[in-house]
Amino acid sequence: MTLFVDMDEVLADTYLTHLDLYEEKYGVRLDLANCKGKEAWESVPSEHHDEVMKHAWQVGFFRDLKLVEGSQEVMAELDKKYEVYIASAAMQFPNSLKEKSDWLDEFFPFIPWQRRILCGHKYILKGDILIDDRAYNLESFDGRSIMFTSPHNMNMNGFERANTWDEIADKLL
Numbered sequence: 001m002t003l004f005v006d007m008d009e010v011l012a013d014t015y016l017t018h019l020d021l022y023e024e025k026y027g028v029r030l031d032l033a034n035c036k037g038k039e040a041w042e043s044v045p046s047e048h049h050d051e052v053m054k055h056a057w058q059v060g061f062f063r064d065l066k067l068v069e070g071s072q073e074v075m076a077e078l079d080k081k082y083e084v085y086i087a088s089a090a091m092q093f094p095n096s097l098k099e100k101s102d103w104l105d106e107f108f109p110f111i112p113w114q115r116r117i118l119c120g121h122k123y124i125l126k127g128d129i130l131i132d133d134r135a136y137n138l139e140s141f142d143g144r145s146i147m148f149t150s151p152h153n154m155n156m157n158g159f160e161r162a163n164t165w166d167e168i169a170d171k172l173l
């Protein structure tokens with residue numbers, strides 16, 4: 001079976017880095033509890049929206065992301081059972097291509113380049129399972145769609161959901 005796994009907000013904690021960069025610049029730590037249902041940029045005062053939206057364009061942003069807890073261990077097990085592909089809409093941020101490749105080399109070396117799809121639209125993907133945090137990617141997928149919980153999607157209903165990598169393990173291993 002073919003399993004596609006998204007990067008940002010699934011393997012890599014992008015949201016956390018937004019909060020870290022915001023704190024570095026403004027000295028204020030945003031409380032995740034107040035971010036439910038909001039993009040990171042929506043969680044800050046309106047005069048700082050642009051600043052947060054520009055984070056992903058900074059050199060090094062995608063290289064320095066922290067792992068989502070448990071992702072490495074469960075991915076290693078999934079890799080034994082499924083044909084696992086990374087699927088990231090990396091072309092949105094062209095500078096991210098090399099950084100994402102290097103990040104995967106460091107944290108997911110068991111997924112070789114042949115199974116890393118750094119792409120545009122994900123509706124082109126045909127396979128059995130997709131794990132992603134974005135409703136628009138999950139809705140267009142023909143197979144089993146699993147929404148990985150992120151602050152921005154917490155209020156969304158209608159998807160099979162996994163809140164943690166332990167829950168992914170329970171579902172798929």
Ligand SMILES: [Mg+2]
Nearest residue numbers: 006008009133
């Ligand atoms: Mg994502």
